[in-house]
Amino acid sequence: MRVLKTEILRINPVQPEMDKIEYAxxxxxxxxxxxxxxxxVYGLGANALNEQAVHKIFHAKGRPADNxxxxxxxxxxxxxxxxxxxxxxxxxxxxxxxxxxxTIIMKKSDIIPKIITAGLDTVAVRFPSHSVxxxxxxxSGLPIAAPSANSSGKPSPTIAQHVIxxxxxxxxMIIDGxxxxxxxxxxVIDTTDEIPVLLRPGGITIEQLRNVLxxxxxxxxxxxxxxxxxxxxxxxxxxxxxxxxxxxxxIEGNRQKVIETINQMTEEKRSQGMKVGVMSVDETAxxxxxxxxxxxxxxxxxxxxxxxxxxxxRKFDELGVDIIYAQSVNEQGIGMAIRNRLNKAAGYNxxxx
Ligand code: TXA
Ligand code: MG
Numbered sequence: 001m002r003v004l005k006t007e008i009l010r011i012n013p014v015q016p017e018m019d020k021i022e023y024a025x026x027x028x029x030x031x032x033x034x035x036x037x038x039x040x041v042y043g044l045g046a047n048a049l050n051e052q053a054v055h056k057i058f059h060a061k062g063r064p065a066d067n068x069x070x071x072x073x074x075x076x077x078x079x080x081x082x083x084x085x086x087x088x089x090x091x092x093x094x095x096x097x098x099x100x101x102x103t104i105i106m107k108k109s110d111i112i113p114k115i116i117t118a119g120l121d122t123v124a125v126r127f128p129s130h131s132v133x134x135x136x137x138x139x140s141g142l143p144i145a146a147p148s149a150n151s152s153g154k155p156s157p158t159i160a161q162h163v164i165x166x167x168x169x170x171x172x173m174i175i176d177g178x179x180x181x182x183x184x185x186x187x188v189i190d191t192t193d194e195i196p197v198l199l200r201p202g203g204i205t206i207e208q209l210r211n212v213l214x215x216x217x218x219x220x221x222x223x224x225x226x227x228x229x230x231x232x233x234x235x236x237x238x239x240x241x242x243x244x245x246x247x248x249x250x251i252e253g254n255r256q257k258v259i260e261t262i263n264q265m266t267e268e269k270r271s272q273g274m275k276v277g278v279m280s281v282d283e284t285a286x287x288x289x290x291x292x293x294x295x296x297x298x299x300x301x302x303x304x305x306x307x308x309x310x311x312x313x314r315k316f317d318e319l320g321v322d323i324i325y326a327q328s329v330n331e332q333g334i335g336m337a338i339r340n341r342l343n344k345a346a347g348y349n350x351x352x353x
Contacts, residue, residue: 003169003170004169004170004171004172005169006164006167006168006169006170006171006172006173006174007172007173007174008160008164008173008174008176009023009024009173009174009175009176010175010176010177011024011132011175011176011177012177013037013130013131013132013177013178014131015131016131016132016135016136016177018135018139021132021135021136021139022139024036024136024139024173024175025136025139025140025141027172027173028045028046028047028053028136028140028142028144029047029140029141029142031046031047031050031052031053031056032046032053032056032172032173033045033046033053033056033057033060033171033172033173034046034136034171034172034173034174034175035149035157035160035163035167035171035173035174035175036132036133036136036146036175036177037130037132037133037160037175037176037177037178037180038072038128038130038133038146038180039100039101039128039129039130039133039180039181039182039203040101040128040180040181040182040183040184040185040186040202040203041148041149041156041157041158041180041182041183041184041185041310042148042149042156042157042158042159042160042162042163042180043072043133043146043147043148043149044057044060044061044146044147044148044149044163044167044171045057045072045136045137045144045145045146046144046145046146047140047142047143047144047145048069048071048072048112048113048116048142048143048144048145049111049112049113049142049143050113051113051114051115053145054069054113054115054116054145055115056171057069057145057146057147058115059170060167060170060171061147061149061150061151061152061167062151062152062153063147063152064152065115065118066118066119066235067118067147067235067236068116068117068118068120068123068124068235068236069116069117069124069145069146069147070103070124070125070126070145070146070147070186071112071116071123071124071125071126071143071144071145072125072126072127072128072133072137072143072144072145072146073125073126073127073137073143073144074127074133074134074135074137074138075127075138076094076098076127078143079094079125079127081109081111082108082109082111082112082123082125082143083106083107083108083109083123083125084106084107084108084109085107086106087106087191089191089196089213090104090106090191092212092213093189093191093209093212093213094127096208096212097204097208097212098127099127099128099129099134100127100128100129100203100204101128101129101182101185101186101187101202101203101204102126102186102187102189102202102203102204103124103125103126103186103187103188103189103200104124104125104126104189104191105122105123105124105188105189105190105191105192105199106122106123106125106191106192107121107122107123107192108120108121108122108123109123116145118235122190122192124188126186130177130180130181132175132177136175148185149162149163149166149167149171149174150162150163150166150167151166151167153243154166154242154243154244154314155242155243155244155309155310155313155314155341155345156184156185156242156310157310158179158180158183158307158310158311159178159179159180159311160174160175160176160177160178162310162311162314165314179307180307181307182202182203182303182306182307183306183307183308183309183310183311184202184203184306184309184310184334184337184338184341185200185202186200186202186203186204187200187201187202187203187204187205187209187337188200188202188234189209189216190219190233190234195215195216195217196209196213196215196216196217197216197217197218197219197233198216198217198218198219198222199219199221199222199233199234200222200234200236200337200340201222201336201337201340202337203306203334203337205333205334205336205337206218206336207333219232219233219234221233221234222336222340223336223339223340223343224348225343225348242310242313242341242344242345243344243345243347244313244314244316244317244324244345245317246277246316246317246321246322246323246324247322247323247324247349248313248324248326248342248345248346248347248349249265249323249324249325249326249346249349249350249351250326250327250328250342250343250346250349250350250351251265251325251326251327251328251350251351251353252327252328252350252351252352252353253328253352253353254353255284257353258327258328258353259284259287259288259327261351261353262278262288262290262325262327263287263288263289265325266278266288266289266290266325267289269322269323270290270291274322274323275291275292275319275320275321275322275323276290276291276292276321276322276323276324276325277290277291277292277293277294277316277319277321277323277324277325278290278292278293278294278324278325278326278327279294279295279296279312279313279316279324279325279326279327280293280294280295280296280327281295281296281297281298281299281305281327281329282295282297282298282299283298283299283300284327290325291321292316292319292321294312294315294316296308296309296312297309299329299330302329302330302332302333302334302335302338303334305329305334305335305338306334306337306338309338309341309342310341313345326342326345326346328342328350329342
């Protein structure tokens with residue numbers, strides 16, 4: 001693969017310097033690739049209307065061609081030309097949650113290149129709220145295709161350093177706008193059926209969606225492993241995702257039992273010469289005996305767990321652990337998204353005690 005000279009540009013996330021935004025927007029207009037922060041995770045952006053530009057995204061990430069991309073906009077009026085039409089459901093969702101961490105699947109219009117949708121007749125659109133993302137998209141004057149800015153299969157990046165670790169030399173520019181707020185990717189909802197379907201849980205919770213829409217189905221792939229023979233509604237669902245190098249095992253059940261079991265398993269693996277990591281919460285961190293106990297956040301503040309999850313998984317890799325025991329998390333609210341990513345990181349390797 002040809003090595004690109006990746007430019008790293010620091011931009012103030014609160015008040016983006018407009019000259020820098022303009023400079024980065026030019027790279028997008030020239031059909032280059034720019035990684036930028038959003039309120040969820042960092043994205044790797046390119047001109048959504050240019051096939052060659054979009055191809056660079058797939059190439060840099062090593063992303064399978066059958067996994068479609070989300071198109072990002074900076075104003076609601078840009079939606080019209082990307083979709084075949086909007087429904088009442090779409091209007092309700094947009095007015096409740098845009099700009100913000102929600103991706104809406106709609107019937108696509110004819111201007112969307114095939115490479116974006118992986119041949120589907122639907123398109124995923126998101127209007128992010130992060131000021132750098134918004135001003136960059138606006139300045140480019142283009143709809144911007146952007147998957148998470150990680151190497152395919154790795155946890156999504158929540159700081160610029162994660163992007164640098166994965167994509168340096170593979171993209172034209174990386175904007176450093178500090179840590180992202182939500183820490184997990186956007187909620188994805190499909191509105192092309194009579195009853196909308198949640199395809200990926202994220203920053204906007206199922207409770208919030210039902211408050212606005214009434215009935216919303218949850219795709220089975222959100223909570224369960226799908227077998228290899230079923231075709232998922234969201235192609236991204238079938239890939240082992242978010243995986244650190246070490247094997248992850250989730251331990252769930254009665255709290256006291258979970259702690260005892262993790263400590264027992266730690267001893268066992270340690271005696272076999274393995275390097276063990278434990279992913280705890282603040283409330284239980286002091287109760288584990290492994291060499292590397294990393295707390296993912298406070299149970300009293302699930303937002304903190306969402307924000308730290310991917311960073312913590314990457315940290316275990318840096319520490320070079322062979323196995324990670326993860327204490328299960330509460331699945332209410334944002335917990336559904338946290339558990340979905342944790343399940344995938346673990347390849348659904350779950351021990352119930
Ligand atoms: O928060 C986010 O959504 C981030 C930031 C950068 O905006 N982006 C992101 O993109 O997570 P990506 O490509 O990593 O995940 C997009 C997901 C994939 O699971 C993909 O399969 C699904 O959305 N998707 C895209 N287009 C779709 C479509 N037309 N129908 C069903 N699923 C689709
Ligand atoms: Mg991704």
